[in-house]
Amino acid sequence: MKLFWNLIGWAGVGVVLIGCRHAPEGGVVEVPVTFAAARQVLETNCVHCHGDYRLKGMPPIDTTRHLAKLIGPGNWIVPGQPEKSRFFQVVIFPDEIPGAMPPTGHGIGKAEVEVLRQWIVAGAPMPEGRNERLRPMGEAPRSR
Numbered sequence: 674m675k676l677f678w679n680l681i682g683w684a685g686v687g688v689v690l691i692g693c694r695h696a697p698e699g700g701v702v703e704v705p706v707t708f709a710a711a712r713q714v715l716e717t718n719c720v721h722c723h724g725d726y727r728l729k730g731m732p733p734i735d736t737t738r739h740l741a742k743l744i745g746p747g748n749w750i751v752p753g754q755p756e757k758s759r760f761f762q763v764v765i766f767p768d769e770i771p772g773a774m775p776p777t778g779h780g781i782g783k784a785e786v787e788v789l790r791q792w793i794v795a796g797a798p799m800p801e802g803r804n805e806r807l808r809p810m811g812e813a814p815r816s817r
């Protein structure tokens with residue numbers, strides 16, 4: 674009997690998740706898609722390397738102004754199209770691909786990947802106004 678209720682419970686969770694995933698534009702979505710949410714993911718997983726000492730080929734992710742310059746059709750972040758955004762492609766590469774971000778050795782959580790995806794799907798909204806610095810949070814990915 675307990676198993677039965679457990680199964681009902683999980684089915685419910687499934688319905689909720691699927692329901693959220695297909696929520697129409699402007700509908701209720703489970704994962705926040707604001708820049709604030711994406712910012713936290715970038716500050717935890719990317720900003721450590723993609724700042725002042727980055728290599729030439731690395732897009733800068735360290736200020737809102739730099740980030741805004743990466744957004745646009747044919748650019749690193751294609752609004753509304755995570756699958757066409759190089760910025761997102763590298764995040765979902767499997768570990769064995771050398772270009773996987775963050776580089777192999779650090780796993781970015783599924784929930785964080787989903788935040789980035791939904792932010793891009795929402796058109797990669799950025800705050801208006803003054804330039805803000807993104808600050809690396811926590812240990813540099815790959816420090817162990």
Ligand code: HEC
Nearest residue numbers: 718719722728730731732759760763764774775776814815
């Ligand atoms: C440990 C350091 C490090 C972290 C953390 C990191 N990157 Fe990178 N990133 C690199 C290096 C190194 C390169 C390759 C530079 C080169 O050789 O051109 C790179 C390249 C890239 C590129 C360019 C890929 C291409 O096709 O040229 C993108 C986009 C990128 N990173 C996005 C991200 C994102 C998004 C995150 C966070 C989820 C992240 N990176 C986290 C070090 C890092």
